Amino acid sequence: MNVTIIDVAKKAGVSPSTVSRVISGSTRISAATTKKVKIVMEDLGYHPNLMAKNLVSRTTMTIGLLLPRNADEAFLDIFFSEVTRGILSKATRAGYDLLLKTGKSEQEELEAVTRLVKGRRVDGIILLQSRLDDTVIRYLQQESFPFVLIGRDRERPDILTVDNDNVQAAYDVTRHLLELGHRRIGYASGPLELVVSADRHEGYRRALEEAGIEPQPGWFVSTELVRADSTSAVRALMDRPDRPTALVVMDDLLAFSLLNSLSELGYSVPEDMAVFGFNDNPMSPVSSPPISSVDIGVYHLGLEAAGLLLRSVKGEQPEQRRVIVPHRLIPRESSQPIKVT
Template sequence: MNVTIIDVAKKAGVSPSTVSRVISGSTRISAATTEKVKAVMEELGYHPNLMAKNLVSRTTMTIGLLLPRNADEAFLDLFFSEVTRGILSQATRAGYDLLLKTGKSEQEELEAVTRLAKGRRVDGIILLQSRRDDTVIRYLLQEKFPFVLIGRDPERPDILSVDNDNVQGAYDVTRHLLELGHRRIGYAGGPLELVVSSDRYEGYRRALAESGIEPDPRWVFGADLIRQDSTAAVRALMEQPERPTALVVMDDLLAFSLLGSLSELGWSVPGDMAVFGFNDNPMSPVSTPPVSSVDIGVYQLGLQAAGLLLKSIKNEEIAERRVIVPHRLLPRESSQPPGS
């Protein structure tokens, strides 16, 4: 027997239009009625024709997620899997699917987003990073296509975004190391054209400046150098006549590489070098030694971004266009006073 929307309505004691609204995820229907209608749909084995519904409503019930590197690399970093988990949780709850796209360069990212927006393959897009004068963001604004940025765009502070206060986070880490007695503190981060990288570097620089310390450029190096040859980068750092006793590190994956290379070269953490990372990778508490890190609420970043995007897609009122997820420091054994 072919069950119709009318059969569901009759069994649930509601109108066919109410069943239709429940299927489309309308917030105008009470939770009790929604649950009753869904229970009847399951009991009768009714499956809405989503393709036909989407053609009528001109929606895809899908949101896009742009990963800033190819998929193989992205999911080696648990930041991306955890933020995706938050997005997927919120999207699934609202009856939306998630479509992932990747790009190895800014041009590839722009091409991927153009295909999604022009082809109306998704109803909105979540971006996981921004650059200064970002062409992807410029394109989406020009097309008036719904999107949310996980991060910050310094040129366009009014766009919908979810972020941490990365300046304050790196400031707090550097202050913590200063309070432990470190005065020679280095920084290992990403390219400064990425806003998150420049923000964290700025927080590091501010904390040092407050203590009358100028960052030593010999102790500031990029993530790419570590990824290419961590051992060579560490050797060059540690063989300097005056070397740092602590490092603020852009993320925990980089911190793990540094720990491995320091150990390989015969240096100890935290005795010879204190290390403090970001993102609180699940491996950080169980590494050797356990890595100090900043919990930036990665799951919450994804959850909040998806919620904000869905409100934008549905033209619902948005109280805050920029949502800040709080961070917290998690000092562990890798960050101790000098010479510990």
């Protein structure tokens, strides 16, 4: 059997309550007693049973991270590793553990979260995406369970979130391409149900319109089409008489697909098509050509999210409910001034 608080109490000649108080560092315990108990704990190699502790104190010193993917797909995208790294870093420093959960559908996610909440397995939860009318978020809100969303929820501006200013970032990228002389600028989108896709599209649209350019529907490429058949999608785009000379691409991984297809069809980047991606994948600087991208500070998104959550868990009122992590444009060879043709 493992050594319990009772064993320590007996050997130290005090009550279990006293031992408990020594462990929790409670005041109002004499220095002599504290010392005596600590020696006995050391002697016996005592470590508290955290399950028992959690049960009665209703706190776990653990935060849960919900990965909105199938278990074998989580961490395929470096976004997940980087955000986990940020969360882990902050949580560890604060003495919290990290529990990983996955869910490949809204239903699965809701189930996972319900088990975490009702099972009292964690003190708070970090979410990595929000859908329109997200049932997971609704559930957490209704249970008043501490959580932070990395991203933005359009319908509930009051929840705790950490996000980039994605509208501004896409605006900046589009402006950058405009300044390079491009006029026909296309947009390659991520999944349409995600707010981040809508936000970046919005920034793109705004920059073009400010420049007096009407974004053409034919300049829009969806990730679904690319995933199904990247080459066909690219061919359809390039066969247009008004084909774009530059593309704003929502994710570098998507940009890699597009580059492959462009090259397959005999086009070269940046000569025939300038490309500017997002999320600054580690492969972007070493790809040929190196891909221009936006560093969105994924590690910092995780760090800030964990910080915000921990404050919320401790019942502190955070000074701001929406944290914005700054972005940074990194132009590389894939986005060059337009050729004079």
